[in-house]
Amino acid sequence: MTDIANNNADYRLVYWPIPGRGEFIRLCLEHAGARWVDTPGGVDEVMGYVEGRAELGDDSPQPLFPPILRDEKEGVVLAQTAAILSYLAPKLGLDGEGAAAQAHVLQHALTGLDLNDEAHNTHHPIAAMLYYEDQKTEALRYAEVFRRERIPKFLNYLETNLARNTASNHTCLVGSSRTYADYVWWQVVDGLLFAFPKRMQTVLASYPHIKNFHQHIKADERIAAYLASERRLPYSDGVFRHYAELDAE
Template identity: 45%
Template sequence: MRYELYYWTGIQGRGEYVRLALEDAGADYLDVARERGDDAIMAFLGGEEKGALPFAPPFLKAGRLVIAQTANILAYLGPRLGLVPEGEAAEIYAQQLQLTIADFVVEIHDTHHPIAASQYYSQQRTAARKRTEAFRKERLPKFLDYFEHVLERGNGRQALARHSYVDLSLFQLVSGLDYAFPSAMRRMQRRIPRLRALAERIADRPNIAAYLASPRRIAFNEDGIFRHYAELDPSR
């Protein structure tokens, strides 16, 4: 099957978690908006296309199916791309971990947009500094410690019994946080050795290494979820 991925152009965003799974598996897919522009997304959001009505991208078209929400898309793709161990328990646990990643992503986004997504960062800088101080001290360690414990309880190298889409998403988390909060992540270094090692192994996987070196991988930037503002990431 040829999959069609719909996500905004110019940013990695939540679509990147799906894109990494498709790239790692060597799946045949079309990154629709990059070929046809963002209007292709709006046609679905406006109800002009057949199938389920997505609230927002990312969404995936697989045959006649239209599947929205990152964790839901990955739960669908996992068994079909060999990116989740077999069995109901493994599939449910993988989705649970992916939903926890989704919770974390929301909190990361809200460091720079704590008041409203419709406002520019410059309009909410004071609130962003307060929000991010609590994030760096409390939420960042809480989530990363949890995922470190997940790897420890697994086989020490992966979230589940073998390589899965969750590992790819953890790689994206670590990569994005390194970009957005390099000082805070350096202070976390000794607490997350397994996450660090996992991220390095994922980056070395042949299909992922090729993707990261290609123009298909959009660079992190200040329009996406992971944004670097020096005032939100002090060195001390």
């Protein structure tokens, strides 16, 4: 929870003030009711890590990009979304039971993160450092293929694996309880609903398990409280952006 004092937090997330790749981590921390704070130093704190000014301790490598997690109890500083999720999973009860299940959780999470990256490329297909307006022509071409081919391809993967998992009544990807892979996929689906509302309304008609999965997680008591709070940052200039010209049925 982010309403605790900084010095009482077990985890400190360092990320830009957008949902972005930090949102996968926020959702997992909220799921577990963890004691955490979200970038109390603001953008200056993020830049301290990016520019190599932050104190890392003896064993933690210098991060290249956020998100960055500080485990205050263990003295660990870690970057890269997938690495952070994998590290947090056993601490938060989101890792799956046994080595095979844990590998499957990682497989699902990495696949969801692949789709996340492709969604980002719809508005920045050439370079992240260029403005959208500088690559709009290419973005229109990329988004058309993304809507037609990539969204159905990835959502078919999600629908198929939800359908296969009878242990959770099709509401989780691995086993009978939630893992970090579920939160990765929930956030990607939610972001796509924001960025491509017309296309998602059309394709989700063919994916009943995904629709139920999205609503089931959204209705979770802790997640619902988080989504209704100021801690849940609005979609803006992050991965998921809505440009009307990039969306179509």
